[in-house]
Each structure stands twice: as structure tokens, then as C-alpha cells.
Amino acid sequence: MTPPLVSIRGLCVTLGGNAVLKDVHADIVRGQITSLIGLNGSGKTTLLRAVLKEVPYTGQISFHCGHDHTHQNPNHVGYVPQKLRLEGNVPITVRDLLALALQKRPLFFGIKAAVRAQMVTMLARVGASPALLDRPADRISGGELQRVLLALALEPNPELLLLDEPAAGVDFQDQESFYELIARLNRERGVSILLVSHDLSVVSRHAHHVLCLKDGLIQCQGTPREMLNDAMLRQTFGADRAVFAHGHHH
Template sequence: MAESGYPDVLALDGVGVRLGGRQVLCDVTFSLGKGEFTGIIGQNGAGKTTLLRVILGLLEPSGGRVLIDGEPLGGKNKASIGYVPQKLVIDPDMPLRARDVVSLGLDGYKLGFGFPSRQRRELVERALADVGAAGYADARVGELSGGEQQRVLIAHALISRPKLLLLDEPLANLDLRSEQEIVAVLGKLAREHEISVLLSAHDMNPLLGVMDKIVYIAGGRAASGATHEVVTSEGLTALYGHPVEVVRVHGRILVVAGD
């Protein structure tokens, strides 16, 4: 239960996942309150995407439970979750504009059917403006840069006005400037729109300025809390099961294997 007295937007209680007879995740427990920004951090193959699939209801956990607003994850409350995949795979020659991709976010959404065209346009314009993509609304998506495509994907997920926004490695393959801009957009959505953001990444450093909590995954287990509480030499040594050293240099955090 959140400090406000209202249920957490998302709560995982002892979630475990077995795939092909192998324990991929074990006893994962954490929560997100309204408008909180949380990073899921771990190396490639640590189980970050698997965890997102569980929260989306695409993968049944072998143990534990997922709660949305205090209720078990189900068809009804899945509508309050927005999802942004890692990248948009599209033929550059396809005549699909940014606004078209965003508009598709209404299709299948419970309010999307029967929208008057004017209201539909207004919703699309608002979502594009919220992520700073209004300037290229009519550009072909295949011709946009990686950072611009990410903004369009976020707007696509945002148009249904979700309470919880899940993003799978949205910073992968972006240049430094685009990376910083996307993080700023997501931080603004969390602060000003009170959307709970859960973002997976292999590097925590771009998120340090906006992250309220961290979920650090290693060896199928997870540690969660404030960054300064979780990312310590002692804490990560226990999580990894072998010596790990955490070094802070010029505002960045480096995690290196110990002797």
C-alpha cells in the first residue's frame, strides 16, 4: 500500500518465472506508486524483458502475483497499462506518418471505437505534443531518427492515457543527445501527468536524475529501493553471488567485478 493510503499502481509480490525448466526469475517483489519513475536495470539476458511480459499479462508467472491498483492483473485492468517496445520495425518506403502510428493506439482501446474524427485528431495532437513530436507529425515514420521514432512510440502508448507506462530498452541504440531527451520526456510525463513509468535498461546512469526507485536484476533475483540503497558494493555482491565493486566517478556509477 502506498503512503498516500491508496493502492500502488503496480505491485509485484514474490513473482517467479520458469522457462524450459529453468528458473529465470525468483521472488521478485517491488511496487510503483502514482507518478513514480522506476528503472529495471540488468545485463542482457538478466530477465528484464521477461519481467515486463509478466506485468503485461503475456507470460504467466510460476509463482507470486501481479497487482494493478490493488487488484490481480486481469483483462479489465490491463487497459491501464501502456507499452513501448524497443524499436519500431517498419519499411522506410511505407507511407505511414507519425500521426498515423499514434492514431493506431486508439484502435482496440475501449474508447477508440466510434470516436468522432475531430476528437480522434485532437487526441493524436495532444499525445504528439506531450512528447515533443508535433513538429514531425506528418513525416514518414521510416524516415525519422531513432530518437524521433521513440517519441512517436511513446505517444502511441500515451494516447490511451495509461496509469502505468512500460518501456523495453527505449534508450538502446540512441545517441547521447537523443537518450537525454527521451529520459527528460519520460520524467516530465511522470511528474506532470502522474503516470507511473517502468523502464528497462542495461545502464542506470542516464536515469539517475529522474529515477525514484531502481529494480536491479542479477542471477534471476532482484533488489529494489532507492538507488543509493540498492547500488552498493555489499548489496550487489550479495545479489550477484560474487564480489562486485560499485564506483562513483563524476556523477556516474560504475559496477565492476571484484577479485
Template structure:
């Protein structure tokens, strides 16, 4: 962690309904940094995102945004992309209409057309490579195209931090790669801090700068080659975890469960890749 971190979590703990969900979670994300938040279902990833968004108050620790304790709404610095479109896909809304909701979706009445508003929408669509289907109905778009529109909607407020909750879920390989490339470009070219939640590290491997691996309510953060190691994951899970290369694939063996993931050019990266699907 450094003084330049945009987001910093310090010793975050969350207890809900008498159950400890998170314990001692600390990590930071700097401007222009692309970070993967990786872990199985029930590990605490969603709770962690809710803490950052201010929707779930931590019982321990604190969240700092731009060096100051985070307020409820984050001062407009945070953009959030949900896993699924929260709009009836049968509604006659175009992609550009959905993006425009990022400007005035919380206001009553119909938005007044203006050149500046149209320009902001166009710029957001172009930033994610969605301008060619700007006038298509949202329900006619593929899952990957809808995710691009949701990212554009989050960008319309010009956030400094972009949070994404499982945006790669149920996408095909080509769509996954397209979304990851868009996010990497936003981070590295526009200086946005990007934190993406995912089960599978593999689609992110070649683009992310750091990883936060969450398991059993705890987390380890650092470079991928530092964190996806048997000793680190074993400490997180509280039991023996092996990370193995087999025939170009990587096996993560935790207890009695064995999970398999395809590595992206492991010989080139020298990075051990792990994946959990629980």
C-alpha cells in the same frame, strides 16, 4: 510498498523449459513514479515485463494493478513501448499515422477522420515534443524521434502505467537525454507510473525516483543510493561485486569481469552508479 501503489509485484517466480528465470521478485510503482528496471542481458528483465503485460504467467506470486489481480489486458491501464518500431519504415506512414494506430490499430478498415481523433493524436505528439515532425514519414525520422512517436502511440490510450523495453538502446547521448526528460515529465506532471528497462543506469540517474536492479533472476528495489552498493549487488549476483569511483567514473567489478560507466555529477548526487553490459 503502500496501498497507493498502481503496480505491485508480490514474490513473482517464473519457470520456463525447466529453468528458473525469476525468483521471489517483489516491487511496486506508484502513480507519478519514474522507475528504472536495470540489469544485464539474461537477467530476467524482458520476462518481468512480459509478466506485467500478462504475456507470461508467473508460476509463483501475483501481479496487482490498482490493488486488484491484473487481468490479461490490464483494463486499458497499461501502455507499452517496444524497443523498435514494428512497422516497415519504407511504408508511406507519417508520424501522426503511427500514433493514430494506438487508437484503431486493432480494427479492420480505414479509420474515419474526426476532430476528436485528430485532437487526441495532436495532444499525444505534443506531450512528447514530436509535433514539429508530425507529418514527416516515419522512415525519415532518427532513432530518438521514432522513440518519441512510439511513446506518443502508447499515450494515446491514456494509460496509468507506461512500460518501456530498452528505449535508449542505440541512441546517441543527446537523444537518450531527450527521451529520459520526456518520461520524467510524463511521470511527474501527468502522474503516470513509468517503468523503463535499460542496461545502463547512467542516462536515468538524475531523473528516476527508484531503481529495480535484476540479476540472476532476482531483484532488489529502492532508491538508487540504497541499491547500487557492493553488498546489495553481491547478494543479487551470488558473488563478490565491487562498486568503485575512479577518476570521475564508476567501476562495477563482478567476478572476473570489469565494467565501466560514466557517472553524472557523482559529487552532487552522492549516488554510486553501476552498469552491466553482458
């Protein structure tokens, strides 16, 4: 078996007095898509934020990738957060949004030619048109915004991508092509992915391994075939399982 890219052992996170993660043991396997499923409030986002070192934790999160992980926010880990709402709040173009992230200097100094070229390459990588650069960032569609955020997360060439319900709020057609893109990035670039998704048909089609989180613990884990059946889903989702039944494919 390939060694894990990240091994998580005895991970505990307490936030505002709540024990959110209570002794999580899990591996993120190199080169694979690992899917994290569980009810709302089960701690999925918190687990991603612990891997990013954005929340205090006890236990071990060990990276086996040859990079130094003693510092905050390992920069070869890309992250697409859950529900970034820009509507009406960011009156700047996609070009300026990307420039703010890519250049460590104020926009009024202008955007370097090399950075302008880099933006076109970044958008091409995620199948987005360079015409997006001129559009206001708060007026593009949910699917377009997710591609822009994914393009940023892929810079510069992370070994691990953390995707937190990346297609929530995206049209169905756009969701399909977004997940195809994720699967292609995994196949062609070998980037390892930890994907939080509520869509069990997406999980069954694209994940290699499934982690089921319940009440801050990994309740069960295995291949999609092993996990996406009535008995396992009832363990993870309880009575709410029916909500997810539409995505249950054999």
C-alpha cells in the same frame, strides 16, 4: 509510506523450459519512477511482459488502482517496448501508423477529424512536431520514433508506464531530452513508471527506487544512492560491472 500501485509476490515465469523469473518480490510505488537494472538475460523484459499479462506466470501481480485487472493487457498500462525496428519495413506515414492504433477500422475508411486533432495533441504532449505526421514512419530518427511510441503509450492517460530501455539506439542529445520528458511526465501527471535502463547516470538522476534483477531474482533494492555503489553493482553485474562504471555518479 504510500501504498504500492503494483505489488509482485512470488512471481515465477518459465519460457521454453527456462526458469526465467524465480520468485520475484517487488513493489512499484505509486507516483514514483522505479528503475529495473540487471545484466542482459536477467529477465527484465520478461518481468514487464508479466505485468502486461503477455506471458503466463505463477505468483501474484496485484494492482491497487481500482481498475479491473482480470483481463489481458490492462489498457491503463502504457508500454514502450525494447527495440522496435521499423527501418524499411513500414512504408506508411506516422499519421497512418497512429491512425491504425487509434481507430478500430481500416485506413481506407479515412481518418476522422477528431482523431486527426487527437494526434496533434498527442505529439505536443511528448514535445514532437506535428510535421512528423507526414513523414514515413521508417525514416524518422530513433529519438523521434521513441516519442511517437511514448505518445501512443500515454493514450489514454495510463496510471503506469512500462519503459523497456526506451532510449537505446537514440542519439545522446536526444536521450537526455527524452529522459527529461519522462521525468516531467512523472512529476506533472503523476504517472508511475517502471523503467528498464542500462544507463546508471540516468537511473541515479531520475529514479526514486532501484530494483536489481539477477538470475531471475531481485538481488537487492533501494534508493539510487544505496544501490549505485561498487559493492551493490558487483552483486548485480558481477565482473561485467566495469562496463557500467562510466555511468556511476555520486
